[in-house]
Amino acid sequence: MSAPQNTIAIVYDYDQTLSPSYMQDEVVFPAFGIDGAKFWARCRELVRDHGYDNELAYMKVLLDTLGMDRPKNSELKKLGAKLNFYKGLPEMFEQFRNGLLSAEHHAHGVTVEHYIISSGLKVLLDGSRLQPYVRAIFGCEFDEDDDGRIMFPRRVISHTQKTQFLFRINKGLLDMSQDVNDHMESDIRPIPFSNMIYVGDGPTDVPCFTVMKKNGGQAIAVYNPDDPQRAGFRKCYQLSTHADRVKHIAPSDYRPNTHLRLLLEQMVEEIAGRIVERRKSAVETGTVRAPKH
Numbered sequence: 001m002s003a004p005q006n007t008i009a010i011v012y013d014y015d016q017t018l019s020p021s022y023m024q025d026e027v028v029f030p031a032f033g034i035d036g037a038k039f040w041a042r043c044r045e046l047v048r049d050h051g052y053d054n055e056l057a058y059m060k061v062l063l064d065t066l067g068m069d070r071p072k073n074s075e076l077k078k079l080g081a082k083l084n085f086y087k088g089l090p091e092m093f094e095q096f097r098n099g100l101l102s103a104e105h106h107a108h109g110v111t112v113e114h115y116i117i118s119s120g121l122k123v124l125l126d127g128s129r130l131q132p133y134v135r136a137i138f139g140c141e142f143d144e145d146d147d148g149r150i151m152f153p154r155r156v157i158s159h160t161q162k163t164q165f166l167f168r169i170n171k172g173l174l175d176m177s178q179d180v181n182d183h184m185e186s187d188i189r190p191i192p193f194s195n196m197i198y199v200g201d202g203p204t205d206v207p208c209f210t211v212m213k214k215n216g217g218q219a220i221a222v223y224n225p226d227d228p229q230r231a232g233f234r235k236c237y238q239l240s241t242h243a244d245r246v247k248h249i250a251p252s253d254y255r256p257n258t259h260l261r262l263l264l265e266q267m268v269e270e271i272a273g274r275i276v277e278r279r280k281s282a283v284e285t286g287t288v289r290a291p292k293h
Helices: 023-032 036-050 054-069 073-082 091-099 103-107 122-126 162-171 203-214 231-242 259-285
Strands: 007-012 111-121 136-144 150-155 196-200 218-223 248-251
Touching: 007 162, 007 259, 023 036, 023 054, 023 073, 023 111, 023 122, 036 054, 054 136, 054 150, 073 122, 091 111, 103 259, 111 122, 111 162, 122 136, 136 162, 162 196, 162 203, 196 203, 196 259, 203 218, 203 231, 218 231, 218 259, 231 248, 248 259
Parallel strands: 007 111, 007 196, 111 136, 196 218, 218 248
Antiparallel strands: 136 150
C-alpha cells in the first residue's frame, strides 16, 4: 500500500543558516569563561596534526577545557534559550503555521514540517525558541556519567553524515534505533525528495545539496547579508555559478517579502499544487462512474 506522500519537509542547517553565530561562541563559551580563539585554534590543531574529524575535535576540546566542571545536558539545554537567529526567526515558523497553505491544500491533507540537521550540539537547539516549531532536530550529542555530567560523544554528525538524516526524513525513520539502510520502496516513503527543500549556507552542505539535486528535491544556499567581507556570499555564488550545486542563493533574511521568504513560499506552493493534482488524478482514475439513465 502506498503512503499518502502529502507532507512537505523544509530542512535547515543551523550555524550560518538560521543564525549568524556559531552556537558554541554565542552561549557556551560565555557561560563557562572559555576563550573562543584558543578553543578553535586547539580544534584546528587536532584536525591538522592528529587527523581528527572537525566535530569530534570540538567535542573533545570542550570536554578537555571544562575538565571537572563538565555541565549536565540539562544545563546546556537551558543555555539554548539564549540562542539568537537571523531576522524573521522564529516568527516565520509561526506565520507558516496558518498562512502558508491554501484552503484547498488543507482539504487534501497537505502539511508542512520543519527539520534541523546540525553538526552543532542538539541539546542547545532542544532548548532554543525554534524547538516548538520543528518536527525533529538532529545534532551531535554527549552521553552522561552517573552524576549526569557530559562525558563522551554519543552521536557525531559530520557534514557528510548529514545526508543520512535526509534519508531518515524521506523514510520516516526519525527514531535513531531504526536502521536507515533498510530497503523501502519509493511509493511507501512518507516524504519523497520531490517534497523536500534543503536550506544551507556553504561547502559543508554540499553533500546535502547533491542528494537533493540527484533525487529531485530543491535547495537554497543562504548567506549573511550583513557580512562586510562578503565571505558567505562568495561561497554561495561559487556553489551556484561555478560548482552547479544549487539553483538558488538568497540573503539569510526570513522576514515576509524577502527574497528567501518568496523562494520558500513559492517552492512550497508548487509542491503543494503538485500533491493536490496527483491526489485529484488518483481519485479520478479510481472512480467508476455510475451508469446514467
